[in-house]
Amino acid sequence: MAVQRINSKEIHPMENLLRMDRMPHIWCPTCGIGIAVTAFTAALEKAKIDPNAACIVSGIGCTGRVAGYVKLDSFHTTHGRPIAFATGIKVANPKMKVVVFSGDGDLMAIGGNHFIHAARRNIDMLVVCVNNFIYAMTGGQVAPTTPLAAYATTSPYGCVEPPFNIPYIADSSGAVYVARYTALHVRRLTNALTEALNKKGFSVVEVISPCGMYYSRINRLGDGLDMMKFYHDNVEIRHGEDTKNLDIGFQTKIICGKFVDRERPSYMERYNQWLSEVKSLKKDPDVSKGA
Amino acid sequence: MSQRERKVNANPKDVLTGVYYIDGDVAAGYGALAAGCKFVAGYPITPSTEAFEAVCHRGPQVGAVFIQMEDELGSISAIMGAAWAGTKTMTITSGPGYSLMQETIGYGAMLEIPFVLLNIQRGGPSTGVPTKTGQADMMQSRWGAHGDYELIAIAPDSPQEMFDYTLKAFNLAEKYRCPVMIMSDECVGHMTEKVVIPEADKIEIEARRMYTGPASDYLPFKPDPDLVPKMAKAGQGLNLYITGLVHDERGFPVKDAEYRSAYVRRLVDKIRLNKDKIIELREEGIEEAEVIVVSYGISSRVAVKGVEIARQKGIRVGTLRLVTVWPFPDERIAELAKRAKAFVVPEINYGQVVFDVARCAHGKANVVLVPHGGAGVHNPADVADAIEFAARQETPIQGVYEFKTRLEKSVFEGGFKLKE
Numbered sequence: 001m002a003v004q005r006i007n008s009k010e011i012h013p014m015e016n017l018l019r020m021d022r023m024p025h026i027w028c029p030t031c032g033i034g035i036a037v038t039a040f041t042a043a044l045e046k047a048k049i050d051p052n053a054a055c056i057v058s059g060i061g062c063t064g065r066v067a068g069y070v071k072l073d074s075f076h077t078t079h080g081r082p083i084a085f086a087t088g089i090k091v092a093n094p095k096m097k098v099v100v101f102s103g104d105g106d107l108m109a110i111g112g113n114h115f116i117h118a119a120r121r122n123i124d125m126l127v128v129c130v131n132n133f134i135y136a137m138t139g140g141q142v143a144p145t146t147p148l149a150a151y152a153t154t155s156p157y158g159c160v161e162p163p164f165n166i167p168y169i170a171d172s173s174g175a176v177y178v179a180r181y182t183a184l185h186v187r188r189l190t191n192a193l194t195e196a197l198n199k200k201g202f203s204v205v206e207v208i209s210p211c212g213m214y215y216s217r218i219n220r221l222g223d224g225l226d227m228m229k230f231y232h233d234n235v236e237i238r239h240g241e242d243t244k245n246l247d248i249g250f251q252t253k254i255i256c257g258k259f260v261d262r263e264r265p266s267y268m269e270r271y272n273q274w275l276s277e278v279k280s281l282k283k284d285p286d287v288s289k290g291a
Numbered sequence: 292m293s294q295r296e297r298k299v300n301a302n303p304k305d306v307l308t309g310v311y312y313i314d315g316d317v318a319a320g321y322g323a324l325a326a327g328c329k330f331v332a333g334y335p336i337t338p339s340t341e342a343f344e345a346v347c348h349r350g351p352q353v354g355a356v357f358i359q360m361e362d363e364l365g366s367i368s369a370i371m372g373a374a375w376a377g378t379k380t381m382t383i384t385s386g387p388g389y390s391l392m393q394e395t396i397g398y399g400a401m402l403e404i405p406f407v408l409l410n411i412q413r414g415g416p417s418t419g420v421p422t423k424t425g426q427a428d429m430m431q432s433r434w435g436a437h438g439d440y441e442l443i444a445i446a447p448d449s450p451q452e453m454f455d456y457t458l459k460a461f462n463l464a465e466k467y468r469c470p471v472m473i474m475s476d477e478c479v480g481h482m483t484e485k486v487v488i489p490e491a492d493k494i495e496i497e498a499r500r501m502y503t504g505p506a507s508d509y510l511p512f513k514p515d516p517d518l519v520p521k522m523a524k525a526g527q528g529l530n531l532y533i534t535g536l537v538h539d540e541r542g543f544p545v546k547d548a549e550y551r552s553a554y555v556r557r558l559v560d561k562i563r564l565n566k567d568k569i570i571e572l573r574e575e576g577i578e579e580a581e582v583i584v585v586s587y588g589i590s591s592r593v594a595v596k597g598v599e600i601a602r603q604k605g606i607r608v609g610t611l612r613l614v615t616v617w618p619f620p621d622e623r624i625a626e627l628a629k630r631a632k633a634f635v636v637p638e639i640n641y642g643q644v645v646f647d648v649a650r651c652a653h654g655k656a657n658v659v660l661v662p663h664g665g666a667g668v669h670n671p672a673d674v675a676d677a678i679e680f681a682a683r684q685e686t687p688i689q690g691v692y693e694f695k696t697r698l699e700k701s702v703f704e705g706g707f708k709l710k711e
Contacts, residue, residue, distance in 0.1 A: 019530075019532070022543065052526065052527075052528040053526050055526070055531075067534075068534060068543075068544070071530050072530065073526065073531045073533075074530070074534075075372070075525075076532075076534035076536065077368065077371070077372075077398070077535065078368065078395055078398050078535060081364060081365070081368035084360060084364065084365035084366075084368035084369050084372070085368045085369065085372035087358070087360070087365070087369050087372065088368065088371060088372025088373035088374075088375075088376065089375060089376045089525055090372075091330065091356055091358055091373065092329070092356065092373035092377070092380075093377060093524075096376065096525055096526050113364075114368075117360070117361040117365070275351050285311055285312070286307070286309035286310065287309075287310055287311060
């Protein structure tokens with residue numbers, strides 16, 4: 001069912017890249033995922049990506065629903081597996097532009113193994129990781145990105161585990177492009193996504209997003225607007241910063257920017273080159289041809 | 292496209308025609324390549340590694356891409372993606388790897404993704420006996436993932452069959468758009484025999500049922516009259532929406548209970564209603580038989596000797612080999628139960644397929660299980676003794692009777708007893 005427009009002449013500027021028949025979407029008011037999607041669709045246009053040769057793969061969770069609202073070939077996969085699924089698409093059909101759009105829980109907890117290995121292989125894909133510091137779809141449980149001491153329903157006395165620093169993991173596993181912005185930095189985020197879309201190899205863009213319904217409410221941080229104000233006052237842009245220094249504490253300064261932009265041969269480049277150079281040494285097992 | 296037109300001959304480039312002396316694992320790998328499999332993802336696990344190695348070694352010669360993923364979850368997810376990229380795909384595993392893959396097998400069933408999974412069964416549970424045989428994944432192959440679904444499982448019993456039925460598995464997967472399991476085992480996988488790979492023009496291939504109409508009319512989950520929808524691929528300009536949530540014909544998620552039941556019903560019925568076309572059985576001496584040995588995979592080869600011994604004693608024994616184990620031949624077993632005195636089921640587990648035999652026998656014939664704990668195959672003398680026992684038994688036995696084999700007797704002295 002398409003949403004009823006108040007003014008029928010008004011057309012969403014991204015209508016050609018969004019599934020308008022799926023609106024209204026399921027995200028809560030004050031959520032930042034919609035902003036990330038808008039930045040992404042704008043980046044698709046800016047990067048001049050052919051929508052018929054691009055696909056978007058998501059896992060499970062709030063951000064996992066993104067694939068269902070973007071008008072590309074959309075794949076909503078099992079929990080944690082979008083990168084492995086996308087690896088299959090890319091390797092089987094290297095002409096496709098493959099984007100994985102998923103959340104911190106999906107990509108860094110249950111799917112963490114696929115993340116580091118796809119980075120190591122340098123599979124040519126863009127991974128957009130929306131980080132809202134919490135498992136929101138299931139009602140506010142602690143995540144591998146929840147800052148120390150922050151509350152969640154399964155860390156009712158404050159989170160005791162140190163969180164992952166996503167850009168650092170991406171960098172040390174071999175990603176060729178790593179950037180981080182918040183949902184407030186729409187212009188910078190769009191530019192980063194545009195750059196990453198045109199980058200050959202494994203690119204990671206982390207999007208820090210407010211979660212008004214769970215993370216901010218449980219931690220009494222106000223509504224979405226308060227979170228945006230917090231980003232405004234506490235984000236520092238430091239391009240090229242060493243990814244080791246990008247830890248996020250509870251309500252501490254968040255360092256954003258483009259941290260990694262380098263060249264490495266992608267998986268398929270190496271694969272094809274290898275096959276053309278290496279000759280098989282094994283004997284033919286066909287006995288009819290003589291052993 | 293009609294059913295007839297989708298049948299094409301294999302591509303000569305894909306078929307490694309010749310006479311080979313190879314093991315079952317390798318034969319299965321060559322079968323997959325002959326079927327036109329162009330993407331294989333796997334994770335090494337004994338005793339299935341030879342199959343993956345064969346594909347990695349010979350794959351590039353036929354233009355097949357292989358990738359060794361970081362785990363089995365990754366392997367099976369990657370082949371799902373590759374299937375939507377338009378290729379025929381397979382993954383290869385065993386034991387614990389098979390357990391890890393279950394969730395995504397359910398995803399494949401839900402999204403009607405044609406793929407083949409080669410499971411070279413080993414002893415379990417858990418790490419079990421990695422290098423030795425087992426047949427204890429049979430029920431997992433049917434009910435392993437959550438939710439209702441049906442799939443096809445095949446149990447080859449020789450390297451030649453590993454080639455033939457891997458090929459057939461791909462054809463079935465395309466025809467019914469469902470996961471197809473090759474439930475082989477370590478013995479067949481590591482058994483080396485002569486394998487003849489025919490010329491490509493002797494091999495019939497089921498081409499993918501692709502949608503070719505205008506993009507605006509495409510409904511990815513609108514079934515054809517045989518309940519199977521047409522497939523598409525990423526990059527075809529159709530804006531596919533593929534989700535593991537229950538979905539309507541467009542692929543969009545729905546919560547409506549009526550739609551859900553209709554959708555899941557179709558997933559189940561497309562296999563159940565086409566059962567007669569899918570099921571393949573090998574029957575021998577069944578017409579006059581008083582005892583029928585029902586077996587599959589390696590156990591069916593061991594049973595041959597047991598049947599021979601029993602026949603020498605004058606017992607009329609028939610054999611029924613389940614080449615396809617799932618879907619199960621309910622009607623055939625029920626029919627035979629009216630004529631025969633008993634079924635004897637040797638399997639390398641403590642009772643899995645035997646319960647389906649008992650369900651279909653419905654008390655009309657006795658059902659005797661010849662169990663085996665794994666890490667080896669049955670002693671044919673046990674199968675012979677079980678046949679003799681079943682033939683002499685004049686009174687009906689409630690449920691499944693578990694025959695005490697020599698191994699069990701020597702190890703357990705008649706089984707464990709609970710103490711008061």
